[in-house]
Amino acid sequence: MATENAAAAVIDGKAFAQTLVTRVGGAVERLIASHGVKAGLAVVIVGEDPASQLYVRNKGETTLKAGMRSDTHRLADTTTQEELLALIAQLNADDGIHGILVQLPLPAHIDSNAVLDAISPDKDVDGFHVVNAGRLAVGQDGLVPCTPLGCLMLLKDQLGDLSGMNAVIVGRSNIVGKPMAQLLLGESCTVTIAHSRTKDLPALCRTADILVAAVGRPEMIKGDWIKEGATVIDVGINRVPSKDPVKAAEGKTRVVGDVAYEEAAQVAGRITPVPGGVGPMTIACLLANTYTAACRSVGATPEKLG
Numbered sequence: 001m002a003t004e005n006a007a008a009a010v011i012d013g014k015a016f017a018q019t020l021v022t023r024v025g026g027a028v029e030r031l032i033a034s035h036g037v038k039a040g041l042a043v044v045i046v047g048e049d050p051a052s053q054l055y056v057r058n059k060g061e062t063t064l065k066a067g068m069r070s071d072t073h074r075l076a077d078t079t080t081q082e083e084l085l086a087l088i089a090q091l092n093a094d095d096g097i098h099g100i101l102v103q104l105p106l107p108a109h110i111d112s113n114a115v116l117d118a119i120s121p122d123k124d125v126d127g128f129h130v131v132n133a134g135r136l137a138v139g140q141d142g143l144v145p146c147t148p149l150g151c152l153m154l155l156k157d158q159l160g161d162l163s164g165m166n167a168v169i170v171g172r173s174n175i176v177g178k179p180m181a182q183l184l185l186g187e188s189c190t191v192t193i194a195h196s197r198t199k200d201l202p203a204l205c206r207t208a209d210i211l212v213a214a215v216g217r218p219e220m221i222k223g224d225w226i227k228e229g230a231t232v233i234d235v236g237i238n239r240v241p242s243k244d245p246v247k248a249a250e251g252k253t254r255v256v257g258d259v260a261y262e263e264a265a266q267v268a269g270r271i272t273p274v275p276g277g278v279g280p281m282t283i284a285c286l287l288a289n290t291y292t293a294a295c296r297s298v299g300a301t302p303e304k305l306g
């Protein structure tokens with residue numbers, strides 16, 4: 001019975017991310033000393049979505065903490081695609097900027113793929129450009145999407161060698177599910193990608209030694225979908241009404257993952273919490289990618305950070 005098992009070990013992504021940010025900061029300082037180059041990140045946000053504004057603020061603060069240059073471009077939600085493409089062209093040509101991130105989602109009148117593919121692949125620190133997706137797929141050095149990269153760092157730190165493990169990823173987006181699958185395949189896991197058409201998802205999830213949830217549905221994955229002792233990585237960031245009905249009525253929200261944490265923690269061996277799990281790793285990996293891009297721009301070999 002699940003209740004007889006010890007609770008899962010909590011994977012502290014926030015602490016791991018803080019350590020990584022500190023390490024990036026040291027490497028950034030050494031790159032300034034050796035090459036006179038200060039790594040710089042430009043974040044572009046179109047529109048006023050409050051959650052996006054919060055992430056952008058967090059990114060900016062953490063970037064400065066790592067001793068990097070941080071520029072934020074806030075554009076009105078009426079910005080045209082041509083105006084956005086003109087800004088990207090300007091950032092592509094700016095020698096002081098090594099990483100460009102265009103916050104998603106973009107307003108509906110803008111073609112996201114056209115915008116992402118206008119970013120120079122060498123400055124594409126999100127790893128969303130088709131060239132970087134291709135490099136990851138064929139095993140060439142490029143820039144790897146931050147969220148899956150952060151998940152992989154946590155998994156290797158927790159489990160060491162991943163080879164031969166059964167990994168199930170729930171979600172097939174270009175920004176999380178697919179690149180996560182590529183990375184785990186690269187670690188010689190046996191990888192299965194599930195999605196909304198998957199049959200008997202609970203039974204499939206129960207085959208997983210490593211279960212990555214990237215669905216965008218609050219607490220969808222239940223405790224009895226998880227194999228005893230499995231490692232669970234919860235990527236989901238979902239805003240739901242506060243538990244306190246009075247606060248909920250005032251519009252107060254809380255953040256939950258895609259996994260029903262309390263019940264899952266009774267069965268899993270290890271599990272990431274939300275908040276404090278994958279989210280902070282995404283930001284730390286964004287800075288690591290910006291550092292890597294800055295090194296490559298001057299032909300320096302990046303220090304190993306992960």
Ligand SMILES: NC(=O)C1=CN([C@@H]2O[C@H](COP(=O)(O)OP(=O)(O)OC[C@H]3O[C@@H](n4cnc5c(N)ncnc54)[C@H](OP(=O)(O)O)[C@@H]3O)[C@@H](O)[C@H]2O)C=CC1
Nearest residue numbers: 147171172173176195196214215216235236237278279282
């Ligand atoms: N922590 C972090 O740093 C980040 C967190 N996120 C969070 O991760 C989550 C996923 O993000 P993202 O990949 O962009 O999401 P998308 O909406 O792009 O993709 C969701 C995926 O989940 C699948 N899915 C939806 N419903 C079900 C279901 N009932 N059963 C099985 N599969 C289902 C979809 O299947 P189909 O393809 O068939 O529609 C799709 O492949 C979100 O909560 C997001 O907020 C995202 C990025 C960064």
Ligand SMILES: Nc1nc(=O)c2c([nH]1)NC[C@@H]1CN(c3ccc(C(=O)N[C@@H](CCC(=O)O)C(=O)O)cc3)C=[N+]21
Nearest residue numbers: 055101102103104105126237255275276277279280282
């Ligand atoms: N071009 C682009 N790149 C992205 O990487 C990108 C994006 N667009 N659009 C939105 C999503 C979401 N995302 C998060 C980053 C950090 C946290 C994070 O730090 N979360 C904290 C706090 C959560 C909270 O309290 O809201 C945590 O989980 O502990 C969450 C989510 C990046 N995204």
Ligand SMILES: [Mg+2]
Nearest residue numbers: 104173174175
């Ligand atoms: Mg999406």
